Amino acid sequence: METLRRIVGDRHVLTRSSELLVYENDALPGYHKRPSLVVLPGTADEVVAVVRALYAAGLQWVARGAGTGLSGGALADDVVLLGLHRLKKIISVDPIARLAVVEPGVVNANLTKAATPFGLHYAPDPSSQTACTIGGNVAENAGGPHCLKYGVTLNHVQAATVVLPDGEIVKLAVPADHEAALDLMGAFVGSEGCFGVALDVTVRLTPNPEGIRTMLADFSSMDDAARATSAIIAAGILPAALELMDQATIAAVEASVYAAGYPTDCAAVLLVEVDGPECGLDDDAAAIAALCRECGARDVRTARDATDRARLWQGRKKAFGAMGRVASHLAVQDAVVPRTRLAPILARIAEIGTRHGVHVCNVFHAGDGNLHPNVPYNADDPDENARVHSAMKEIMELCIAEGGTISGEHGVGFDKLPYMEKLFPGDSLDAMCRLRDAFDPLRRANPGKVVPSHACREWISAPGFGS
Amino acid sequence: MDLGAGVRVMSTVLTPSTTDELASIVRESVAAHRSLAVRGVGSWSLALARASAAATPLSMAKMSGIVEYVPGDLTLTARAGTTLVEIEAATRANGQWCPLLPWGTDDGTLGATFATATTGPFRAALGAPRDIAIGVEFVDGTGAIARGGGRVVKNVAGFDLTRLMVGSWGTLGVITEISMRLRALPAVDSTLVVQCDVEDPAVLARIDAFRRGPYVPLACECIGAAHAMTLGLGEARLLVRVGGNAAFVAESVRRLGELGTVEAHAPELWAHYRERDPYRRHFTDAYATPLAARVKRKFDPHGILNPNVLGEVTS
Incomplete structure (x- = not known):
């Protein structure tokens, strides 16, 4: 620790429990792990010196940016936490x-x-x-x-x-x-x-694109919204974004300070944006509006100006935050499924939610098939906690069975570790461990994340495993 | 058998037809201290020339065929030995296309295109093999079968074995299956030849301004006089492909018209153009660094896969 203080200065080595508290979790509620200490280098040279000092001392560590991760990837369980947010040049x-x-x-x-x-x-x-x-x-x-x-x-x-x-x-x-x-x-x-x-x-x-058209289409069924998504993609138009929000998400957003003027009486809205050069942009926008209407959209409206556009986007970008008003905790998922399977999978997710008595809010990147079925809940209620986790497990297993994956953008981290063996056969996980071992033969960086360590044959057979 | 100077007896070509068969071949090769020279249809003469002469040729030609193609998902999974011609035919029937369009001919295989990370004239608009691949299955140098990625377009589950395999020239594993993104064909797809002097710096500056947008073309290639002649285009020319809706293409054509007279051509011109790779591949000693050497030892510990193609582990 004296070495670390010498490298970064006393001020940037945190050891008091009140200081460590800030670094106990990332943006995924429900997990807390306390680092043994936090070191905050301010330059690239200091980072290198810190990493070398930790290597020499035989210590494991976890790197962390802003702590906005959603998979528990930056949790440091009694190991050193290396914060990098001071390197902002x-x-x-x-x-x-x-x-x-x-x-x-x-x-x-x-x-x-x-x-x-x-x-x-x-x-x-x-x-x-x-x-x-x-x-x-x-x-x-x-x-x-x-x-x-x-x-x-x-x-x-x-x-x-x-x-x-x-x-x-x-x-x-x-x-x-x-x-x-x-x-x-x-x-x-x-x-x-x-x-x-x-x-x-x-x-x-x-x-930056020359022009942008942002549209909001509202549907009286999730199924119609999912079909419209497939129709737009199949038509050969590549929107800049194609986002879907369900009724539960709309209600949470509209009740919050992020209210975007989404219609609260519909089953789902699609937020579709096309961008590019001006010539041809209105034609693409018109084609998308027509496809949405063909698939049953009640209304399709286009943002009038930049302010209106920002407002429509605000509701989407702050949707996770808005769900925070609903309950103290939020279970966040990040599965990807084949786009053509969206409609039946969303129906199954709704059924799973009802059966477990949990409130699933869907807000996701429909164009990629990247689902975020989130559940606001109270983790301090053991019964509700158990129901939420069973529902989540069932949803993830459904997505895997449908040919999807367990993470599209949040990472595996700590949270999705249990699903890795369901997704990949043993030799694949072992190959992933070997790739990691080429970069970090002694497994000093972010221990216990991404691939379950028992899936790595060489690691198990290595002397000292488990000690 | 000595057939005299300059004659080399070609050893038998190994031709597995399943991934399990390939895995057995690799395991047997490890036991027999035999190295393997992996090939698709054998059109990468440069790689074949670099491969150690002692290595036994391993052809992936029999491991071909489309495994899964759901047009609505714009994704396709095929075995490594599938030719680009087959992919092109299957996707075109659904109004889609495979965005690879690499330098060379379309009788080459999908596996070779990804293993060599070969790009083509559409790279800037449609992506390189590393951007197009979404999943991979391979057999490593110990005979283990592994998968990375999957069949969906967005996936961060696990460490990225797909990016590791793409461009590794078969030196870390033999790719057996690839999943990739496809593109919908644009509503209007125009191949245009613009008569302008692409050797004049002032013209080049204007071409560069066009290429940088906002009307980004699918491809925009300056062709020297000698090459233009072989394509039957006369003198130095600009070869452009623009795709989008009618209004987008019309405006693109108008802007190109400011550079010179624009003639429309059949899209087949691109197939001829791609036959001549303008790049001479620069082979690096990929395994000269300690990190790369560790990667090699983890995936091909006996050094039996495509020995020498990307250099050897020295440290």
């Missing part, structure tokens, strides 16, 4: 190459703010974008509503300087088209803090 913005180099603690929305004078933005837009960091986004391969058209974090990260858990510094980059080389950059994105810490990240910036 935007190192460079190159408007010609459309690239930016940033430190890991830069807040997602601040990067877009820095790119705005050049008519550019950073495309991945998780709903927590005003708080979450680029480092955290890289670790989780974060998504967001506009990833339907623009791609997830993986598609926007070009290069990174990474300190591996043994203190070695490596440069990773997406191979150029003419280069025959491994894509270890691609393997690093989404590694949930298990492969090392990014000291800087080079990301692509995207030109």
